[in-house]
Amino acid sequence: MNHTTTDGKITIIMRTKNAAWVVGQALSALFSQKRRDFELLVVDSGSTDNTLDIVSRYPCRLVKIEAKEYFPGLVLNMAIREAKGSLIVFQNSDTVPLVTDALERLVAPIENGSADATFARQLPRPEAHTWVRRDYAAAFPETGDAPPWMAYSLPFAAMTRAAWEKHPFYEDAWGSEDTEWGYWARNNGLRVRYVPEALVMHSHNYTLRQLYGRRFIEGEADAFILREHASLARFAVRTGISCARDALAHVAARDLPGLALTFPRRLVYHWAHLQGHRLGEQRRRSGNRDASVGQKVVLERQ
Numbered sequence: 001m002n003h004t005t006t007d008g009k010i011t012i013i014m015r016t017k018n019a020a021w022v023v024g025q026a027l028s029a030l031f032s033q034k035r036r037d038f039e040l041l042v043v044d045s046g047s048t049d050n051t052l053d054i055v056s057r058y059p060c061r062l063v064k065i066e067a068k069e070y071f072p073g074l075v076l077n078m079a080i081r082e083a084k085g086s087l088i089v090f091q092n093s094d095t096v097p098l099v100t101d102a103l104e105r106l107v108a109p110i111e112n113g114s115a116d117a118t119f120a121r122q123l124p125r126p127e128a129h130t131w132v133r134r135d136y137a138a139a140f141p142e143t144g145d146a147p148p149w150m151a152y153s154l155p156f157a158a159m160t161r162a163a164w165e166k167h168p169f170y171e172d173a174w175g176s177e178d179t180e181w182g183y184w185a186r187n188n189g190l191r192v193r194y195v196p197e198a199l200v201m202h203s204h205n206y207t208l209r210q211l212y213g214r215r216f217i218e219g220e221a222d223a224f225i226l227r228e229h230a231s232l233a234r235f236a237v238r239t240g241i242s243c244a245r246d247a248l249a250h251v252a253a254r255d256l257p258g259l260a261l262t263f264p265r266r267l268v269y270h271w272a273h274l275q276g277h278r279l280g281e282q283r284r285r286s287g288n289r290d291a292s293v294g295q296k297v298v299l300e301r302q
Helices: 023-030 051-055 072-082 102-111 130-139 161-166 177-187 208-225 232-252 256-260 262-286 292-299
Strands: 010-016 038-044 061-064 087-091 117-123 156-160 192-201
Touching (some): 038 051, 102 192, 177 192, 208 292, 232 256
């Protein structure tokens, strides 16, 4: 196989913050890949643990920013401008490649000319909660294409610099920059391919507090991306449907503690999305470009 990109270089962008519990695994797996023709660019947003000590053990370029400066789309656009490669790969600091050819498989469709961007199959961690496993099974199938609502996912993904130049990551809201890019790409003729053979491990067991923050920013972002109108009726329907699906999954897994949390978890999940969506709608109508409210909601709950 020809492993040469346009300029012979792949840039892997990894964003870190207080990831000492996992970043060593992520980096060890990355540097165990068959593909080694890459540079690693790490952007750290104010780690206070020993994340940077671990990162320093690996060859990389390090960019440090303040925590308050971290807005995902803005930071990603900055990092890509700093990157030397014409093929950009994204790996979250908590994403661990599970096979030594994950990177090779991820970039192959781009290098053979059949895709402009790709994203990997994510498997949940061994300790993942039952409802998380159910969600991941739906989002990242073992074969075939990802569902239409999973347009793109950055924990392990790739794109050409040319594709990014056509549409840099949006900066209107704090979250879902990958989703927005995927929808735009799909609607504008770019080829985004799901690569289930590129296996990585990535998931979160959010507390209810953390879940509220995450879903709030996703709701705010969806107001910009999907242009839908949030409503209590839609909130009630989505809560009911997801509770039913979760309940079935917990019963099948004989997970009674998880079953007991089904309703409060999904209530928080959808209520936070509704509140974030309402903020996004208000910002969109008024032309307010200040994304700091969503940033504050998620960061203070991490």
